[in-house]
Amino acid sequence: MATSYPADSVGLVSPQTVAFNAPLELDGGHTLPSFELAYETYGTLNADASNAVLVCHALSGTHHAAGYHANDDRKPGWWEACIGPGKPLDTQRFFVVCSNNLGGCHGSTGPTSLNPETGQPYGADFPLVTVRDWVRSQALLADHLGIQRWAAVAGGSLGGMQALQWAIDLPDRVANVVAIAAAPRLSAQNIAFNEVARQAIRSDPEFHEGRYQQTGDRPRRGLMLARMLGHITYLSEAAMREKFGRDQRGVSGDYGYNFDVEFEVESYLRYQGQSFVDRFDANTYLLMTKALDYFDPAADHDGKLGQALANTHSRYFIASFTSDWRFPPSASREIVRALLDTNKSVSYAEIDSDHGHDAFLMPVPQYLETFSAFMRGIDLGATA
């Protein structure tokens, strides 16, 4: 092998796909006749299948959570900071599974897949899915892998919410929950950001009501705008100041008096937007933001989150980041408060970080330390 990987990386990994040929009923009233899930695994499942950890990805994430797909991959999986030998999700101890959410665009059945009934891509006809639907589909993946009970279900942001939903819907199948930078529900401000992103996509002339695959177009500009907006909300003001300030690409203070890219922050956002368009599908983006907006486990319990969590019996690790204004510490604290109210086993860390919401992806030492300490405390003998 030409390239060597860092000793604390899982190294070269390959995705897998599993097909489920039984119909899946969705919260929205639709039924998928069959579906596939793309997933990756790291580490080795032990004999009694007691060491499996399910990792749930965030809005734009994929099943590629750690390691590299090819020797010349520039970047590892999205949660490389937390998955690998000696890391919080220690692959010498745990068997880590991450699947692409249903409705995704990286291998799991979603808007870009062929609709078996029409032979055409689903496109806008792909039904909206909820976080509960994701849990339902992942439970089938767990069955397929022979995992009755996850030692932990873990995730950041939307992934953290999915971990909570797992504990609520299938309490006997989740020994521990790790929810990082999550929230019990989206705020009006969160939904507003999502709506602007959706409108950017839907008002792109090349969106064609979501049937752009048939026309060969893609709503590139809309998706790019959506991603640029998203990126602003994932960073903190301090992080942006630190990273870009008012730095210009050319000579400082030398303005062009036109609308070309001048400031570094403009360049960054455009680059992030453009590269996103190449790897993400607009219909999936619409669907994922909608799933986030709908997430509200307390809604079925008169708005009482404690009641929603009352029947769970997982241990919980909740963490937030001080500069995260997308899912701020107060949102995590609301989860903690609900868990305390119902006497759950819970630890909570509020990590000092300037990285904003994106901090959950970064190797912030205090974050990795507390997360590791929690994972080390998981008794695999007790999870089987």
Added chain:
Amino acid sequence: MSTSGLRTDLDIVASWVGKGCRVLDLGCGDGLLLRHLFDSRQATGYGLEIDPEKISQSIANGVNVIQSDLDQGLSDFDDQVFDQVIMTQTLQAVQRPRELLLEMVRVGREGIVTFPNFAYYRLRAHLALRGRMPMSGALSYGWYETPNIHLCTISDFEILCEELSIRILERRVLSHNYQQSFAGNLLPNLFGEIALYRFCQS
């Protein structure tokens, strides 16, 4: 040190915690007191801590810890949800000790507090004879860097409890090197270095 491996003051605190009690430890540090209470007294509950490093240690010690700033009160907790609320060597470092004492008896049936007695004779001597801000084993910081912003004496504490209608159920005093002594029991405000109280709302 006692047979439990805990420092004498913590050992006394532990002896005040009933079997199977539900406890909250304010400023739980590395979580070892709670760990001991869980193991030896089948207690359950949580620790609150603000120091990130100690939070990791508490988690590593198998203790549920919630990162919290005690100066913000205990609003995460409903009334009377704990059997005992414990605060060891932290009272003097909070911004509003008066409010926190009231919070302790609001969320817990009983409160347990330990603090360094500022009227301890060695501290008095330090100030009276040397004219310097007192330092001792329990108060080891220089005046310019001490987190101990609300030091009090045994008399001060008992007067405050009376004002707050807090009933003192038990008092123990430890003298130098965490030893119990005849002098400390006779004249606690003079010979007590560490004061320990168990109290409730009267």
